[in-house]
Amino acid sequence: MDLGTKLFQKYWHMVCHRNELPNDGDFLRFKTPIGDVVIFNDGGDYVAFDNRCAHRGTLIYLTDFGNQANTCKYHGWTFKSGKLIIPAVEQFKGCDIAKADLKRYRLDWCGDFLFLGVAPEKDLYEQLDGVAQYIENISFNISGRVDVSAYEYECAWPLALENALEPYHIGMVHPGTLANLQLEDGVNTFHGANSVWQAPVGDVRIKKQLGRLGSFFNIDYAYEGYMSIFMFPFTMISSTFGYSYSVQNFFPHQTRNDRTNFMSRLLTCNVKDEHAQKIVQPFFESSAKVNRMVFEEDHSICKIMPTDSWSSEPLEFISEQEVKIAHFRDLCRAG
Numbered sequence: 001m002d003l004g005t006k007l008f009q010k011y012w013h014m015v016c017h018r019n020e021l022p023n024d025g026d027f028l029r030f031k032t033p034i035g036d037v038v039i040f041n042d043g044g045d046y047v048a049f050d051n052r053c054a055h056r057g058t059l060i061y062l063t064d065f066g067n068q069a070n071t072c073k074y075h076g077w078t079f080k081s082g083k084l085i086i087p088a089v090e091q092f093k094g095c096d097i098a099k100a101d102l103k104r105y106r107l108d109w110c111g112d113f114l115f116l117g118v119a120p121e122k123d124l125y126e127q128l129d130g131v132a133q134y135i136e137n138i139s140f141n142i143s144g145r146v147d148v149s150a151y152e153y154e155c156a157w158p159l160a161l162e163n164a165l166e167p168y169h170i171g172m173v174h175p176g177t178l179a180n181l182q183l184e185d186g187v188n189t190f191h192g193a194n195s196v197w198q199a200p201v202g203d204v205r206i207k208k209q210l211g212r213l214g215s216f217f218n219i220d221y222a223y224e225g226y227m228s229i230f231m232f233p234f235t236m237i238s239s240t241f242g243y244s245y246s247v248q249n250f251f252p253h254q255t256r257n258d259r260t261n262f263m264s265r266l267l268t269c270n271v272k273d274e275h276a277q278k279i280v281q282p283f284f285e286s287s288a289k290v291n292r293m294v295f296e297e298d299h300s301i302c303k304i305m306p307t308d309s310w311s312s313e314p315l316e317f318i319s320e321q322e323v324k325i326a327h328f329r330d331l332c333r334a335g
Helices: 003-010 124-128 131-139 157-165 204-216 274-302 320-334
Strands: 012-017 026-032 035-042 045-050 065-067 078-080 083-085 104-110 113-117 142-153 187-191 194-199 226-231 235-240 244-252 260-269
Touching: 003 244, 012 026, 012 035, 012 124, 012 235, 012 244, 026 244, 026 260, 035 078, 035 113, 045 104, 104 124, 104 131, 113 131, 124 131, 131 194, 131 226, 131 235, 142 244, 142 274, 157 226, 157 244, 157 260, 157 274, 157 320, 187 320, 194 320, 204 274, 244 274, 260 274
Parallel strands: none
Antiparallel strands: 012 113, 026 035, 026 065, 035 045, 078 083, 104 113, 142 260, 187 194, 194 226, 226 235, 235 244, 244 260
């Protein structure tokens, strides 16, 4: 078994916030090293399953998100209220049709964030360690989602992740986007396999503008600067001033070691009232646009890194800003 598949199976992975799938039939689809996995709101209960019909393996969901009945387009097998409804079920003689079901995976909550597990080796809170408190606090301030972006990074998944783990490249790769914040030297804290990086915003004008926005929000937890949380092995969540949070999954490709299944989702935080919502909506829209630009800038540099340029061995030349890469590689070597 390759490293990406092994890590996908043995760890929990953040897949959505409760307010991303509020309605019956809401779903998110993730491309993973074990195939498509769907998170589905089944009348208020959340279900994670292999995106293939239990009958003949037809794909059920063909888009990354939306609202759709869990019905196979081939023969009409439907999952609803926790069970499969099979047309003309009496015709299935000579087989134990009662055993037919979706191939389901485990789910667990940290606050209002939902985590997927295939065969996790640890309890979710044990895996998250000290990061669990950050995740809980963030989760209770999330109101919804304003953007979803999913595509293939043309590089190996460890290269995409290591790029996300270090700020050393910001000046060169993001001169007109992330670099505008003029982030100061941040502080890394490590919590088991996970880490948190917090850095003050150095640009005085932007810092003041962001500070003034706070009066429109109804939140009880925020870091007034830039914060990036890494949940080993594949997930990042980041924010500037805690008004919105970008969740990013870098899942290994199922068949190619030179591709990464990337998905980002921008989650918004609670505002005080309808008037405040109108004021901050352009900020949310701008944040979504800038985030997409930043991720494509990252992609542009990652795709010129050959797959064999990555190894789990320690970097020979490593800066103080790349300490999380050393931590990441230690964990990858341990498997």
